[in-house]
Amino acid sequence: MAVKYIEYDTSFSEDxxxxxxxxxxxCNLNNAASKLKLKEYKEAEKLCTNVLYLxxxxxxxxxxxxxAYIHLADLDLAEFDIKKALEIDPDNLYAx
Numbered sequence: 001m002a003v004k005y006i007e008y009d010t011s012f013s014e015d016x017x018x019x020x021x022x023x024x025x026x027c028n029l030n031n032a033a034s035k036l037k038l039k040e041y042k043e044a045e046k047l048c049t050n051v052l053y054l055x056x057x058x059x060x061x062x063x064x065x066x067x068a069y070i071h072l073a074d075l076d077l078a079e080f081d082i083k084k085a086l087e088i089d090p091d092n093l094y095a096x
Contacts, residue, residue: 021054024050024051024054025051025054025055025058025061028047028048028050028051028061029047029048029051029058029060029061029064031047032044032047032048032051032061032064032065032068033064035047035068036064036067036068036071039071041068041071041072042068042072044064044065044067044068045065045068045069045072048061048062048064048065048068049065052065057088059085059088059089059092062081062082062084062085062088063081063082063085063092065081066078066079066081066082066085069081
């Protein structure tokens with residue numbers, strides 16, 4: 001997985017760290033989408049949580065994690081993530 005190659009970014013310049021962060025977010029979100037399709041919901045939840053650690057207001061990560069929580073029968077956490085996504089982006093039709 002591409003994320004492993006940039007996980008330890010202590011020797012990166014500030015610009016490289018920003019680029020690495022964007023790449024980590026994109027890779028983890030894409031991987032989470034794949035895990036949801038494969039019905040690997042716990043893995044999808046972990047990947048989305050990784051994204052939210054980097055970007056706490058990432059609506060796509062909140063939405064995908066909510067999907068995982070629904071399939072894991074954790075409806076309270078799913079509702080929390082959907083509500084948070086709607087607070088961040090009230091016009092987001094995917095979260096409705």
